[in-house]
Amino acid sequence: MAASHALETPLAGLHRNAGARLGVWFGCALPDSFGDWQGEYRWARESVVLVDKNYRAYLGFTGPDRVRYLNAILTNNIKDLAAGRGITSLFLNPQGHIQAEIETYAEAERLFCVSFAMIRERLVAALDKYIIMDDVTLTDETSGYGTLALEGPDAAAATEVLSGVKLTDLDELGFKDCAVGTIPCRIIRRSPGGVPGAEFLVAQDSLGEWWQRLLEAAKKHGGGAMGYLALNSLRLEQGISWFGYDFGEKQIPHEAGLQDSHISFTKGCYTGQEIVERVRSRGQVNRVRVSLKFASDAVPEAGTPLLDEGREVGFTTRAGFSPKLGAPIGMGYVRREKSVAGSKLSYGGGEATVISTPIG
Numbered sequence: 477m478a479a480s481h482a483l484e485t486p487l488a489g490l491h492r493n494a495g496a497r498l499g500v501w502f503g504c505a506l507p508d509s510f511g512d513w514q515g516e517y518r519w520a521r522e523s524v525v526l527v528d529k530n531y532r533a534y535l536g537f538t539g540p541d542r543v544r545y546l547n548a549i550l551t552n553n554i555k556d557l558a559a560g561r562g563i564t565s566l567f568l569n570p571q572g573h574i575q576a577e578i579e580t581y582a583e584a585e586r587l588f589c590v591s592f593a594m595i596r597e598r599l600v601a602a603l604d605k606y607i608i609m610d611d612v613t614l615t616d617e618t619s620g621y622g623t624l625a626l627e628g629p630d631a632a633a634a635t636e637v638l639s640g641v642k643l644t645d646l647d648e649l650g651f652k653d654c655a656v657g658t659i660p661c662r663i664i665r666r667s668p669g670g671v672p673g674a675e676f677l678v679a680q681d682s683l684g685e686w687w688q689r690l691l692e693a694a695k696k697h698g699g700g701a702m703g704y705l706a707l708n709s710l711r712l713e714q715g716i717s718w719f720g721y722d723f724g725e726k727q728i729p730h731e732a733g734l735q736d737s738h739i740s741f742t743k744g745c746y747t748g749q750e751i752v753e754r755v756r757s758r759g760q761v762n763r764v765r766v767s768l769k770f771a772s773d774a775v776p777e778a779g780t781p782l783l784d785e786g787r788e789v790g791f792t793t794r795a796g797f798s799p800k801l802g803a804p805i806g807m808g809y810v811r812r813e814k815s816v817a818g819s820k821l822s823y824g825g826g827e828a829t830v831i832s833t834p835i836g
Contacts, residue, residue, distance in 0.1 A: 490684055527626075634693045
C-alpha cells in the first residue's frame with residue numbers, strides 16, 4: 477500500500493518537514509524512521525524513545541446501560557472494570573472470528589474505547605448495530621484526540637520529570653489525568669516487553685506542541701524519536717502480535733494465542749462466546765500463531781507459504797530484521813504439530829525455525 481493511499485495523520489507534515497521517511501503502518505501514514513532505524517532501536521533498548529501512535533480510533537459510550545452493553549459484546553470483563561483502569565478485549569462475530577481489538581477505559585460517567593482508524597467506519601457501524609434496547613450513546617471522538625508514547629528503560633523517569641506522574645503507581649493500562657504546564661493530557665501506563673512506558677492521550681490540536689515537549693524529554697535522557705521499522709523489529713523480538721498483521725478476521729482467539737490476555741472465561745455471555753467455549757472444551761485448534769527465525773538474509777513477505785517436506789503447513793504474517801539475533805524474524809501460523817520451538821520449516825528463501833520469545 478503506497479503512502480499516498482494511507483490515512484493522513486495529524487503529525488505527518490511535521491515528520492516530513494523534519495526529514496523523516498513515511499510509510500504505511502496500520503493503514504496510516506507514519507514514520508518508517510527518522511534517519512537511522514537501528515540507532516532508534518538501540519535507544520528503545522537502552523534509554524527512551526518517542527513514538528507517534530496516531531493510527532487509532534476513539535469511541536465514547538455514555539448512558540446507564542453502557543457497561544452492560546459493552547460487556548455483552550466484548551470478550552473481556554467490562555462489568556468489573558474500576559474507574560481509572562483499562563482492559564483489552566476482542567470484538568468477535570457470531571462465528572468467533574476477530575473483528576477488532578478494543579481497549580476499554582473506565583471513567584466516572586462514560587467508557588472510552590480505543591481501536592484502529594483503519595477499521596473505524598465499519599467498527600462504528602457494527603457496534604451501533606448491537607445497540608437495540610440499551611440506553612447507550614456511541615460517539616465517534618476520533619477527530620478530537622491523538623496519542624504519543626514514551627517507552628524504553630528510561631521512559632518512567634522521563635515521564636515523572638515531565639509530568640510528576642509515577643508510572644509505578646499505576647496498574648497496567650491504568651491512567652491518570654493531569655496537565656503539563658497548561659496543557660491537559662491523560663497518561664496511560666503500558667509496558668511492552670515488561671518495561672513500564674507511558675502513552676499520552678492529548679487533544680489533537682495540541683499534538684504538535686506535545687511532540688516537541690516529549691521529544692525534548694527523550695533527548696535529555698539520551699534517546700529520541702523512533703519510527704516503525706525499529707518498532708516492528710522490537711515488537712517481533714518481544715513476541716507482541718499486531719491486529720491487522722498477525723491476527724484479524726481470518727482467526728479465532730485461540731489460533732492467535734490471545735485466549736489468556738484478551739478473554740474472560742467467567743464473565744458470562746458475549747458475541748462469539750459459543751465458539752470460544754467450544755474450542756476451549758475441545759482443547760486445541762488445528763493451527764496456531766508462532767514466532768520464527770529465518771536463515772536467509774531476505775525478509776519474507778506476508779503470506780509466504782511455510783512448508784514441511786514440501787507440504788504447506790502454514791504462512792507468514794509479518795517479518796523484520798532482528799538486531800538482537802542478527803537475522804530476519806517474524807510471525808506466522810503453522811499446524812499445531814509444527815509449533816514447538818525448534819521445529820524446522822522451509823520457505824522460498826530457505827529455512828525457518830520456530831523460536832521462543834521474548835528475545836533478550
